[in-house]
Amino acid sequence: MSENKGIWVIAERTAENTIAGVTLELIYAAKELSQKLNGEEVGALLFAGNDNVEPLLKELSEAGANKVYFVQNENLQNYSTELYAKAACEVISQKNPSIVLVGATTTGRDLAPRISARLNTGLTADCTSLDINEQGLLAATRPTFGGSLMATIICKTARPQMATVRPKVLQKGEPDLSNNAEVEKIDVDLDASEIKVKILECINTCKGGCKIEDADIIVSGGRGIKNAEGFKILEELAEAVGGAVAASRACVDAGWRGHCDQVGQTGKTVCPKVYIACGISGAIQHVAGMNSSDIIIAINKDPEAPIFQMATYGIVGDLFEIVPELTKSLKNSQLTCSC
Helix, strand or coil: CCCCCCEEEECCECCCCCECHHHHHHHHHHHHHHHCCCCCCEEEEEEECCCCCHHHHHHHHHHCCCEEEEEECHHHCCCCHHHHHHHHHHHHHHHCCCEEEEECCHHHHHHHHHHHHHCCCCEEEEECEEEECCCCCEEEEEEEHHHCEEEEECCCCCCCEEEEECCCCCCCCCCCCCCCCEEEECCCCCCHHHCCCCCCCCCCCCCCCCCHHHCCEEEEECHHHCCHHHHHHHHHHHHHHCCEEEECHHHHHCCCCCHHHEECCCCECCCCCEEEEECCCCCHHHHCCCCCCCEEEEEECCCCCCHHHHCCEEEECCHHHHHHHHHHHHCCCCCCCCC
């Protein structure tokens, strides 16, 4: 067996058939890791149906991949746990990369552990940073004990070394239009009968507005909103500034907002320019999903709320009085962002 070399990113396609943002973030991170490994190849592994893949290959090349390996098969048009895992394991076993990185998305969290189990290797999940240690091993850091501690984990012997990384925790570089990645198509024998679950229809349960992970300004509500109706004033504020509305887990569990709006350890990680936390106490599970925001504005009637410890600006008071006044003022200002 040849020596394991190369840092691979398993590319994820969006519903619009573009490359997911977290994939681009991981390729940029892989380029930085490669510099500490004497310039090892940065590869991207792409699975696609029979549609035109040229735009996808172009995105991966401009993101900085040295080489793109892709498997094209009509059975790979939509994500399938069984077929994607089989294809990934076959290609990885054939090419022997040293490191494989996957986005910690719904798809990535399903796919990565299946690959690691079949290849009998380790997997560090939900990482927030990646590095190469003095021994040339992947050092993957992730929160543990409810986010109160950070653990750096290495895989000493098994290969490839694997990690999933949450979207928005790594920097995404500027496209390199001059980069011309080598492309290699790999054929894998896939049997449609192995698909145990078929996708009949894709339904967007979060209609209207922009996705919180893409927004420059986020107005987020917590338990202090009291009920689903309370989010109306947050929606008005978000509309005034061209932002998106998010929620804490307590609000989602209560049925006040959809899971697609949830920020936190069990929701999404966001990194907006401005994060306005309304009625959010600041539990560590929520903070894990938004603490990299450029500016954090906290509105809470409890002056001892933990959120104030990390807020750039804090307002102590009744959010039902403060938010409408803030909306009124901002409607006549120039503070707006599009997402």
